[in-house]
Amino acid sequence: MLPGRQTGARGLVAVAARYLAAGLVVLPLSLGLHLALVHAGLDVHLARALSFVAGTALVSVLHRRWTFRSAGARGAAWWMALLSATTFAVVVLTHGLALAALPSVVGGGWVVPAAWVVSQGLGTTVSFAVLRGAVLR
Numbered sequence: 001m002l003p004g005r006q007t008g009a010r011g012l013v014a015v016a017a018r019y020l021a022a023g024l025v026v027l028p029l030s031l032g033l034h035l036a037l038v039h040a041g042l043d044v045h046l047a048r049a050l051s052f053v054a055g056t057a058l059v060s061v062l063h064r065r066w067t068f069r070s071a072g073a074r075g076a077a078w079w080m081a082l083l084s085a086t087t088f089a090v091v092v093l094t095h096g097l098a099l100a101a102l103p104s105v106v107g108g109g110w111v112v113p114a115a116w117v118v119s120q121g122l123g124t125t126v127s128f129a130v131l132r133g134a135v136l137r
Contacts, residue, residue, distance in 0.1 A: 012132070015067060015068060018067040022062040022063055022067050026055050026058050026059040030051045030054060030055030030120070031051070031113065031120075033054055034047050034116055035116075048092060049088070049092060052091050052123075056088075068131065087126055087127045090123050090126050091119045094118060094119040094122045095116065095118075102118075
C-alpha cells in the first residue's frame, strides 16, 4: 500500500471524493470540446468519440496518481486499455440511445448536452467500479 492510502469505508469515501473532484475538473473540458465540435459541423457521434478520448486521457493522469494514488502494477496497462475500450463502447452506445430517446423528454437545444451527460454518467460509473475493484486496488 502506498503512503496516505486509506482502506475500508473511510478509504472508499475518500477515493470516491477524489474521483468526483477529478471528474469535475475534466467534465467542462470534455463537454466543451464535444459541443464545440458539434457546433463546428462534426458528426455528433464522432464528436462524442473524440471528446471521450480527450477526457479519458486527461482524467487518467489525475486518477492514477491522485485519485487512486497508484504507483502502477504489472499488467495494469492492459487492464486500463480494456477498461477504456469497454467504457468507450458504453459511452458511445448510451449516447446514441440517449440522442434517440431524449427529444421526447427535453427541448431541442438540450438534447445533445443531455445525451452527453447521460452517457458520461453511465461511463463514469462503470469506470469507477472497475478501477476501484480490479485495476488500481
